[in-house]
Structure formats: structure tokens, C-alpha cells
Amino acid sequence: MASSPTSRVTRSPWEGVHGTAMDSDRHYARHWHATYGFGLMQQGAQRSASGRGQVDAQAGDVITTNPGEVHDGRPLGGPARRWRMVYLSPAAMLRVSGTGDDFAVTQPVIADAPLRAGLLQLFARLDAWEQGRMQALGCEEALVRVCGELVERYGSRAVPREVGGDLARVRERLADQLQNPPTLDELAAMVGASKYQLLRRFEKACGLPPHAWLQQQRAERARGLIRRGLPLAEAAAECGFSDQSHMTRVFARLYGFTPGAWRAAGLQ
Secondary structure (H helix, E strand, O other): OOOOOEEEEEOOOOOOEEEEEEEEOOOEEEEOOOOEEEEEEEEOEEEEEEOOEEEEEEOOOEEEEOOOOOEEEEEOOOOOEEEEEEEEOHHHHHHHHOOOOOEEEOOOEEOOHHHHHHHHHHHHHHHHHHOOOOOHHHHHHHHHHHHHHHHHHHEEEOOOOOOOHHHHHHHHHHHHOOOOOOOHHHHHHHHOOOHHHHHHHHHHHHOOOHHHHHHHHHHHHHHHHHHOOOOHHHHHHHOOOOOHHHHHHHHHHHHOOOHHHHHHOOOO
16 A cells, blocks of 8 residues: 555546545544435554444444534554545435435445445446446446435434534534634633533534634535636635645545545536
8 A cells, every 4th residue: 555645536427426536545534524425444443432432443344424423533453554535415315315404324444245236336437437448327326326225224313412502603603604613711701611612512512623624614614616617815815724734634644635636527
């Protein structure tokens, strides 16, 4: 395997669906996606903390994440690992499989040979589509089959993370002030607690401490702006990063690819 991270953002024929192909020794910080994610550990192994506990994934395992689920990842038993993912927005998941907002995949790591075969077919067809050798219909059939198997065998209603009251207002204020975030003193005053108590309560409710949550929100907001065509430097400034290099470092730490790679994918 490569001793330095390599990554590729892959396109799809549909709005709200993209993929990644990763070969990396990187230790990923805790983060979340606004999408469903499922894919295949192709080589090596990974250990990660997820919203469903610490898990180990071996080559051949299917790996999944739900929207908003905080997770991380690092190599296990070797210097690196290789994996591939498909990500669907909740709206795209609804179009494909008819699930609602309360749908969740119940297992972060799945050993399932038919599901693995379906993912391999999906990846092969998406690659062929990008190369002009496959029509969208063939890709859609493979995507629907994989999503249907996940829903049928590993789906459940999500148990929502309760973030209400004062903490909800704290989170909303952070999201509204990406360029000039409030201080811990201001946030603590909003909940009538000490700064330490705020940190503990916020991390328990949201999965990340306030600054890490803010960085994640900035990155997610920037991904949307870049996808809509905003230049990288302008997206960085709009989302509160100190400069474009700062945004690039955060993208690489959280997602494993750069804002430039995200832009080059030309996603819908």
C-alpha cells in the first residue's frame, strides 16, 4: 500500500450522490457527514469509534455511517488501508429506497458476501459510467439493489440524538456565526454553566466539543458552496476559515481529500 495518503472523489449520475476511493495511512479526527455512507474495506484494516461503539473493519467488510454520526478512523495491524465509499444525501436515499428521515443503518461493520458483491458491481459500473462505457440505468440498478439490501437486512428507525433547549441555541449560534464565533464565556452564559460544564454537556450531546463542531460545520458549509461554483478562496472566507490553506488542512483531516479535489469532481 501507499505510505502517503491518496484519494479520489468520484462522481455519479445523480444529484446528492458521490463517492470516494481512499488509500491512506491517515488517522482521521472525529467528524460527521450530512449523508449516509456505505462502502467496502478493500485492503488492510481499520479501527474506528462510531456512534454505535468502537469497531474494527477487515478487508472484505462493508462499512457504514449514518447522517450526523460522529466517527473517526485509523489503520489497524498495518501502516495503511484502502477502502471505497458511496455517500447519499437523505433526499437521495429517500428517492432510491423510500426511507424516511428516521432511517438508520444498524451496523457500522457488516460481513455479508452478497452485499459485498453488490458493492463491487456498483463501483465497477460507476467507474464505467465516468469513462463513458455505461449508461446511468445500469448504475441505478446497482445502487438500488445495494440500498435495498441495506434497508431490508440492516435498517432501523434512528434514535435521534437529543440536542434541545439551551444547547440547541448554543449550536445554532455557532452555526450562525462561522466567521466570528462566540467565546466560551458567551456560550457558557447562554446555558448558565461554567465553561467546563458547557464543554462536557456539549460534547455529550453533539459528539464533539464546540470548536471541533464549528470546524465541521464550516467544512460542510464550504462543500456546499464549492459544489455551487464559489471559488475556493471565497468559500474559505465565507465559512470563517482564516484562509484557503486553513480550509484545505481541515478538509484533509476530516475527509481525506482537498477542496480542490472536491471541486474537480464537478458534483451535482
